[in-house]
Amino acid sequence: MKAAVVGGTGYGAVELIRIIQRHPYIELVSVISKSHHGDQVEEVFPHLSRIVSYTMDAYDIHKMEKEADVVFFAAPSGVSKELIPECIEAGLKCVDLSGDFRLQGEELNCLWYNQTPPPEALAEQAVYGLTELYWEAIQESTIVANPGCYPTAALLGLIPVIKNGWGGTSSIVIDGKSGISGAGRGMSLNTHYSEANENVKAYKVGKHQHIPEIEQFLSREHGMEVTVSFTTHLVPMTRGLMCTISLPLEEQVNTKEVIDYYRTFYSRHPFVRIMEKEVFPSTKGVYGSNFCDIGLHADERTGRLTIVSAIDNLGKGAAGQAIQNVNVMNGWDERTGLMHVPVYP
């Protein structure tokens, strides 16, 4: 299978290239960059020299049509909704790592992304690529809206107890903590080393565009409208993302029972690892990998459940899951090219 990557100098693209290089069935045929086309990849990314070698391309639908089977969009929001229509027409499968195809309807897209949604027909064609939940639809799909990093961790943690009714929806609180690569390779004072180091900072409080994404899919799984209180923080590390979730328990279940239920729920899904009782995940445990580690604690004192969910924001939170989705789209084992040991320490 031949793949092209659009948005080739961002961290999502670089992680895609790293994974594809180890993937037995995917070949990288074109890396497209608006700002660097014509440049040799080694000039921009010296860490790739003597491993992969190519000249960055300008976007050219005709060239892609001829050479590629699948296109990954790792560009900022607003790009893929303009380009995917012609890619689909050209018979290319599309995996979009941006937010363009995730939210349904004009209202949500305008409110949270300040842009109009893609054409309705295409939007309906797009499948939300949370692999463990929607793999059946992903198998048949041509457009995958790859989930955001926070929603991946939050939804994998929450959906099991939302689906079976153990979790109440009246006061779901999610605390998100992300490494700074989540903010991308574009420069800003927030991501300037001397400002971000030795610093924890809350940002976009009440305004993060991942709020409606989490709510939309919780609501779908629950059957009724669900809202969440979700606060995001930058923590001083490059990679890694954790969601710490608190919600009321509607049933009197203990930690052991919750753990057993989660293990059953995810028994066919190798990338979700449910921790032992009293063991809680750390982001280092998933560094550079496609795993999502989940720890659980049913608190008798408060009648609430605490869920701690950790991923690599560039792995399961972006490029890893994109490849997992391509594996599913092609009927390959979903572990193909992804079942590697996290980088520890």
Place this chain on the structure above:
Amino acid sequence: MKAAVVGGTGYGAVELIRIIQRHPYIELVSVISKSHHGDQVEEVFPHLSRIVSYTMDAYDIHKMEKEADVVFFAAPSGVSKELIPECIEAGLKCVDLSGDFRLQGEELNCLWYNQTPPPEALAEQAVYGLTELYWEAIQESTIVANPGCYPTAALLGLIPVIKNGWGGTSSIVIDGKSGISGAGRGMSLNTHYSEANENVKAYKVGKHQHIPEIEQFLSREHGMEVTVSFTTHLVPMTRGLMCTISLPLEEQVNTKEVIDYYRTFYSRHPFVRIMEKEVFPSTKGVYGSNFCDIGLHADERTGRLTIVSAIDNLGKGAAGQAIQNVNVMNGWDERTGLMHVPVYP
């Protein structure tokens, strides 16, 4: 005023020494260390050489009685409850940075600290040293139970809306994030550099000894029993602590009204800084200082209030607040020796 510090090689003690060196009215007369008595301070802490110079002492109540007016206990839990009785008898004022005098009653102490409480008469004499809330009682006190780092940030953030009834108590969720100096100078795998760096880790979930401390004082201010869901995390930085708090709003108030109320509430308290609307604190903004920065967001969508509260865990979360309390105990301006600019960047 002459001061002794017990537990002289821990981070709390070292920060006390740093602050006392700048304090116009406090003189350090003895630093007591079980493991290092007889050693020159410069051997253990080269950063202090040519600024302060002394030999670390063994604990000796008679020497302290003669030389000191106030004793700071910066030793692990279990030490101060053994030593404070004779210090009080010797006429010394005591500021305890450990947890020994914070929780009331045998049950809580046994459950959360796995130790019996201090003698009841003494325990009743102790005043909880959250300066902004209890400064009147602190003025008259001889034993101050200096608050824990997490409770300082959580209570300063929560108490205003718990006191006036705007905040509901049915689902208070607190997410705590601490720099690693909060775990002290004692070695463990959790604080080993290669394990802690590039890592966010949830720990002591449902079991942290600061849970009952927060609940005890929230309940006192509210009038009824209050429970909280409190989860703690280690983040890869040396100093700094943030509590992100979510609770239901019982009244329809907006962010502006909440901010105005907090500003009034803390108007006489120079170390609590209420941020502007849509500005949220970062731990770097309080680095090395005694400030507590609080950001607020009343969310119309969810009907909940988000409170973000940041301190330096060794400053307002430990040594800074201890000095602030001594200022209050002596009738000095509470800013004395503390009103310094945070270290930025």
Place this chain on the structure above:
Amino acid sequence: MKAAVVGGTGYGAVELIRIIQRHPYIELVSVISKSHHGDQVEEVFPHLSRIVSYTMDAYDIHKMEKEADVVFFAAPSGVSKELIPECIEAGLKCVDLSGDFRLQGEELNCLWYNQTPPPEALAEQAVYGLTELYWEAIQESTIVANPGCYPTAALLGLIPVIKNGWGGTSSIVIDGKSGISGAGRGMSLNTHYSEANENVKAYKVGKHQHIPEIEQFLSREHGMEVTVSFTTHLVPMTRGLMCTISLPLEEQVNTKEVIDYYRTFYSRHPFVRIMEKEVFPSTKGVYGSNFCDIGLHADERTGRLTIVSAIDNLGKGAAGQAIQNVNVMNGWDERTGLMHVPVYP
């Protein structure tokens, strides 16, 4: 004494403001910023709110003439050489933290800074502000060229053995390691968090503008032209700078003798601390302070001397030394407002 700061949003300026706030004899009357004049300082630097409060000014020589006695230039290279002439004419004392007045002659300035030097008369008036070496000239000066961060650490480490002839000049090798705040508050990919974190990077190899500064003052002290091999590195921390120096020993002296000599050499200088034998400095030992810690090792096997010199790049390497120079210019104790404990841990 009334002080103005030009370049008010850079890290040098912010550190000056932090030190001046604790200084008993200096009052800050104006902070001048090209990009932010008209803004309240708290908007740009929330960490300063409720401590200092002012509106950032535009540069206005008439206002400065009336209000200030001394001007600190903490702007990029090229600014102070344009402004200092009229400041001197207006009777203001000038302390320049940029490189404009450090190198002598047109050739060096063109080659290493790519700019013409200041007018010769003014250039000759400027005194190089390495306080421990040139305090006598600084006392009489009106323009102080405050040293660069690397030269401060390198020269304080090297000059004693260059002056007494123990150190040979045939193969002086200096390895510089700087925290990332040394690169300033301006954004670049090199200082983007995700690029700089978990990374050591050599930069400007053979081209750093601090090379001629080190050589010029070594040559002056030695009497003959001296060249050095100096390589600079960014290390993943905010503050701190270390120079590790190797040079041949011309005399058979042992470590103890070298240490004794350095202690005598700096005996009247409180900010240079010579470590005990087999103890070597760490940048954390000087964090946030004006100290320079020096460790020494005379190696019998190789006949070479190793000198390890550590400073805070924003302290002794910039703002701290600037204040130390103003203390000397005014005949105050050079420790005034500076003798504070480093922030540890």
Place this chain on the structure above:
Amino acid sequence: MKAAVVGGTGYGAVELIRIIQRHPYIELVSVISKSHHGDQVEEVFPHLSRIVSYTMDAYDIHKMEKEADVVFFAAPSGVSKELIPECIEAGLKCVDLSGDFRLQGEELNCLWYNQTPPPEALAEQAVYGLTELYWEAIQESTIVANPGCYPTAALLGLIPVIKNGWGGTSSIVIDGKSGISGAGRGMSLNTHYSEANENVKAYKVGKHQHIPEIEQFLSREHGMEVTVSFTTHLVPMTRGLMCTISLPLEEQVNTKEVIDYYRTFYSRHPFVRIMEKEVFPSTKGVYGSNFCDIGLHADERTGRLTIVSAIDNLGKGAAGQAIQNVNVMNGWDERTGLMHVPVYP
């Protein structure tokens, strides 16, 4: 090929396990741990769960004889010299990541490691595993003394110009900077997070056991005794190691010529990457990989050559090179299982 790993809870072992899991021809049959035998690997290293699964073994030569073909020793110094004799007798190939077999002769071993060397016959059998230099001998070997992390970077950087005589040996200065995982998983105050973070620290000045290792192999390549001035530093990051080297040039060659020569020298060695002119390596560029990146600068002003050499201390500096050596011992392509993209960012 079946492999056992001795010293199974250290960072070297964990990195071996990570690489072996991706290696097509090596199967891990036993992980031996003195402190954890009997434990499930997932309990000690949760990041491995659902990828590899085994119970840690006690050391048992009979079991190893039956099950394994090659043994990796990733234990502290002093262990392998006791165990390798019987392993060799049992027909096992041995790759030793400790220092036991690196230095020749009793004197060096006693002086720098404070221990007697292994039996002379065995010591002579051991081949120094700097793959790019000694691959021919490694092919035939049964014991490989895998190089230390600093010597790997230093020797790969230095040997080309020592061999061809361009580099003079009168004043070779090497400045080493290592991430903290180089100090292992054992706890110490030096590797305690709050002490090591935001800190650069020189250590073991003039005493590091890698000094004689570097000198021994430089001397072998040069033909005459060579000494080096080598100073080591801990820098605040987990992985990565850089050696910055300065030595006199005996020939008038420019940077371009030096680069061309290095490219030719290493043309058959895929893991040494010579950077373009004016480009210098960063440790991030080799993170998690087996590459050694080398940047070069011939300085006309000083007549000296600067060599900057970067590796991952756990990759090419330990486990990566160990696997590379096994590849060579078995006649496989040396890239087998190792040619992966560094983890960036």
